Amino acid sequence: xxxxxxxxxxxxxxxxxxxxxxxxxxxxxxxxxxxxxxxxxxxxxxxxxxxxxxxxxxxxxxxxxxxxxxxxxxxxxxxxxxxxxxxxxxxxxxxxxxxxxxxxxxxxxxxxxxxxxxxxxxxxxxxxxxxxxxxxxxxxxxxxxxxxxxxxxxxxxxxxxxxxxxxxxxxxxxxxxxxxxxxxxxxxxxxxxxxxxxxxxxxxxxxxxxxxxxxxxxxxxxxxxxxxxxxxxxxxxxxxxxxxxxxxxxxxxxxxxxxxxxxxxxxxxxxxxxxxxxxxxxxxxxxxxxxxxxxxxxxxxxxxxxxxxxxxxxxxxxxxxxxxxxxxxxxxxxxxxxxxxxxxxxxxxxxxxxxxxxxxxxxxxxxxxxxxxxxxxxxxxxxxxxxxxxxxxxxxxxxxxxxxxxxxxxxxxxxxxxxxxxxxxxxxxxxxxxxxxxxxxxxxxxxxxxxxxxxxxxxxxxxxxxxxxxxxxxxxxxxxxxxxxxxxxxxxxxxxxxxxxxxxxxxxxxxxxxxxxxxxxxxxxxxxxxxxxxxxxxxxxxxxxxxxxxxxxxxxxxxxxxxxxxxxxxxxxxxxxxxxxxxxxxxxxxxxxxxxxxxxxxxxxxxxxxxxxxxxxxxxxxxxxxxxxxxxxxxxxxxxxxxxxxxxxxxxxxxxxxxxxxxxxxxxxxxxxxxxxxxxxxxxxxxxxxxxxxxxxxxxxxxxxxxxxxxxxxxxxxxxxxxxxxxxxxxxxxxxxxxxxxxxxxxxxxxxxxxxx
Numbered sequence: 001x002x003x004x005x006x007x008x009x010x011x012x013x014x015x016x017x018x019x020x021x022x023x024x025x026x027x028x029x030x031x032x033x034x035x036x037x038x039x040x041x042x043x044x045x046x047x048x049x050x051x052x053x054x055x056x057x058x059x060x061x062x063x064x065x066x067x068x069x070x071x072x073x074x075x076x077x078x079x080x081x082x083x084x085x086x087x088x089x090x091x092x093x094x095x096x097x098x099x100x101x102x103x104x105x106x107x108x109x110x111x112x113x114x115x116x117x118x119x120x121x122x123x124x125x126x127x128x129x130x131x132x133x134x135x136x137x138x139x140x141x142x143x144x145x146x147x148x149x150x151x152x153x154x155x156x157x158x159x160x161x162x163x164x165x166x167x168x169x170x171x172x173x174x175x176x177x178x179x180x181x182x183x184x185x186x187x188x189x190x191x192x193x194x195x196x197x198x199x200x201x202x203x204x205x206x207x208x209x210x211x212x213x214x215x216x217x218x219x220x221x222x223x224x225x226x227x228x229x230x231x232x233x234x235x236x237x238x239x240x241x242x243x244x245x246x247x248x249x250x251x252x253x254x255x256x257x258x259x260x261x262x263x264x265x266x267x268x269x270x271x272x273x274x275x276x277x278x279x280x281x282x283x284x285x286x287x288x289x290x291x292x293x294x295x296x297x298x299x300x301x302x303x304x305x306x307x308x309x310x311x312x313x314x315x316x317x318x319x320x321x322x323x324x325x326x327x328x329x330x331x332x333x334x335x336x337x338x339x340x341x342x343x344x345x346x347x348x349x350x351x352x353x354x355x356x357x358x359x360x361x362x363x364x365x366x367x368x369x370x371x372x373x374x375x376x377x378x379x380x381x382x383x384x385x386x387x388x389x390x391x392x393x394x395x396x397x398x399x400x401x402x403x404x405x406x407x408x409x410x411x412x413x414x415x416x417x418x419x420x421x422x423x424x425x426x427x428x429x430x431x432x433x434x435x436x437x438x439x440x441x442x443x444x445x446x447x448x449x450x451x452x453x454x455x456x457x458x459x460x461x462x463x464x465x466x467x468x469x470x471x472x473x474x475x476x477x478x479x480x481x482x483x484x485x486x487x488x489x490x491x492x493x494x495x496x497x498x499x500x501x502x503x504x505x506x507x508x509x510x511x512x513x514x515x516x517x518x519x520x521x522x523x524x525x526x527x528x529x530x531x532x533x534x535x536x537x538x539x540x541x542x543x544x545x546x547x548x549x550x551x552x553x554x555x556x557x558x559x560x561x562x563x564x565x566x567x568x569x570x571x572x573x574x575x576x577x578x579x580x581x582x583x584x585x586x587x588x589x590x591x592x593x594x595x596x597x598x599x600x601x602x603x604x605x606x607x608x609x610x611x612x613x614x615x616x617x618x619x620x621x622x623x624x625x626x627x628x629x630x631x632x633x634x635x636x637x638x639x640x641x642x643x644x645x646x647x648x649x650x651x652x653x654x655x656x657x658x659x660x661x662x663x664x665x666x667x668x669x670x671x672x673x674x675x676x677x678x679x680x681x682x683x684x685x686x687x688x689x690x691x692x693x694x695x696x697x698x699x700x701x702x703x704x705x706x707x708x709x710x711x712x713x714x715x716x717x718x719x720x721x722x723x724x725x726x727x728x729x730x731x732x733x734x735x736x737x738x739x740x741x742x743x744x745x746x747x748x749x750x751x752x753x754x755x756x757x
Contacts, residue, residue, distance in 0.1 A: 055374035057098050064084070108576070122140055126138050151567060162353075164312060167292065184268065188266035189204075191203055211251075212233075215229060270287050290339050292314065297458055297461075301471055309342060317334060330569055339562065341561075341562055344558055346455055350393045360381050363377075363416065364434075367421070409570075411573065416439070420432070420434050436448035448566070451562045451564070455560070478551065480549060480551045485511060488540065491541050492504075503535050589649050591648070595693060598651050600647075600652045602624060604655075606635050607657060623683070627691050644671065653672065656668050657678075667681060681707045
């Protein structure tokens with residue numbers, strides 16, 4: 001059986017509070033957050049006193065990294081590239097040293113977190129009894145409920161609130177679709193194989209692990225030599241196949257069995273299969289959900305009565321055949337995505353609801369800040385769009401809505417930021433891209449991508465299929481110029497033969513692009529020939545028929561604004577952000593999930609195993625189930641305090657306890673998880689109150705003002721607080737446990753006479 005240590009999320013020490021304090025009002029912080037921030041502030045102040053500017057060093061690393069990437073794209077080699085990489089290595093070393101000096105004490109209890117996640121079955125390795133499979137995990141009952149509630153909140157926040165068109169497309173995708181999108185050619189990592197056994201390895205990870213082992217085995221290695229090895233290690237994922245192969249040979253790296261390795265070669269990360277029994281139709285498990293929405297654009301447009309802008313959404317599985325899955329739930333082979341494709345006019349990217357979010361303050365890490373000061377800035381999204389920092393209103397609108405969604409499900413605003421893609425990271429067609437990054441113990445993790453993909457996706461599918469992916473809008477009547485090819489088709493057929501169709505298609509496309517047409521004509525007039533779609537076209541072949549028409553309709557290929565959510569990453573980040581241990585008892589782990597997303601809303605506990613409590617417990621469960629409040633009854637024989645602790649470990653926000661007073665007057669106590677305060681109320685009042693608390697129509701403070709508080713001190717205290725008086729002044733005695741204090745009748749109750757509604 002695979003030990004869960006294989007899953008242990010491979011956490012590395014990092015720091016939880018490295019965003020600026022202004023991103024959230026300090027009065028809303030927990031005591032733990034405030035103490036951590038104070039320690040960090042003191043550490044950074046000390047570093048500044050020593051003349052160290054951590055943010056400036058980080059910006060220097062970013063600038064030099066961008067320079068190195070651009071040099072590689074431009075084909076720069078030799079001493080110039082070596083010098084640039086060496087400079088990057090020096091900058092990274094200086095940054096690492098400064099961060100180590102300024103690092104605050106990490107308050108995240110890794111051991112307690114991992115123990116709770118494993119023991120309470122949030123996540124387990126798939127097929128564990130058969131040895132398990134790397135990169136595949138099963139969600140247990142608590143995480144399954146949590147994920148379902150996150151997805152439900154996402155659907156309400158985006159799909160329902162924005163009137164989006166939701167689809168469910170197939171996981172199987174034909175080769176032609178992903179060839180057109182570029183995934184077949186470009187969705188790759190470099191891999192090597194054991195030449196004797198055929199066992200595969202991710203080439204860059206082999207190199208990284210070998211250098212780690214080399215440095216560990218040679219602690220006395222000269223500093224310059226060690227730095228050279230680290231330089232090679234840091235660039236492992238950036239080498240071309242031939243470069244990486246040469247480096248693997250230089251280091252003498254072998255397989256785990258000591259056998260030679262093959263040359264590195266690109267490995268496509270998509271799961272390939274065949275569709276149908278013939279075995280001739282190639283398909284893939286989709287690496288993203290977006291392509292299904294793009295190829296259905298025409299039908300979605302028709303469903304929307306031909307109107308643009310509109311948004312389509314899809315929640316579903318994606319698959320990536322990772323060579324070496326790492327970081328637990330953050331890099332897996334099967335994962336849930338929630339993606340939105342917002343189709344909009346390429347020259348009119350305003351959003352009608354943008355004023356509703358314009359004043360929302362976001363923490364932005366723009367490309368200029370990454371290359372300059374190294375500091376984030378807190379700015380309203382309205383100001384960011386007006387200043388041109390964020391490209392357009394629609395992109396900014398979805399960034400703000402994403403922030404609001406994550407705050408709604410309980411993510412810590414102190415540990416969220418938007419980072420803009422550098423020019424060297426951007427796809428050639430993209431207008432602007434921002435990643436919502438969430439701080440976890442892994443560091444900053446990209447959880448939501450926001451991209452203005454321009455018209456690229458619809459254009460490539462239209463070009464491949466010859467199906468127009470266009471929308472139209474009414475305009476004021478105006479004259480427009482049209483060009484139609486009127487050249488020598490016979491001569492073109494003789495010259496291009498089988499390629500004539502491709503050349504004609506390029507000329508038809510040119511007729512719709514007037515600036516490009518003018519430049520093409522100028523080239524023909526000047527040189528007598530011009531290149532078009534890879535072919536040389538002579539002046540004598542080309543002529544155009546020019547006409548002018550009165551039109552009142554504009555046809556256009558829409559741009560696409562795409563927010564893409566990795567639900568698994570959001571889920572994991574929420575687990576970390578929600579976890580804490582009770583002050584004074586590090587053995588008591590708690591998940592402070594918001595009630596709206598908590599997998600179980602209310603626990604139901606009989607005070608003891610006395611059968612007198614069972615009918616009322618069943619009645620409470622029935623009443624709450626009727627109003628869609630998820631419950632779980634724990635009538636096990638352990639102490640009440642232990643049952644409270646077990647409920648806390650899976651994030652149950654409320655707990656109802658049926659005690660001896662309950663069987664007399666049909667009242668129960670209701671406990672709130674984080675404050676551990678309890679109130680007493682009639683069973684009949686429970687459903688309405690819990691619905692209000694769970695769905696945030698009322699706050700717990702309001703409940704404590706409305707109903708008598710029977711216990712409010714720390715449950716780990718001495719239990720000295722007196723419980724509320726029992727109705728009618730009946731003689732009572734106090735029952736105490738490690739977790740609670742309850743009143744009970746001094747004499748036994750005749751349960752045969754009890755009646756419940």
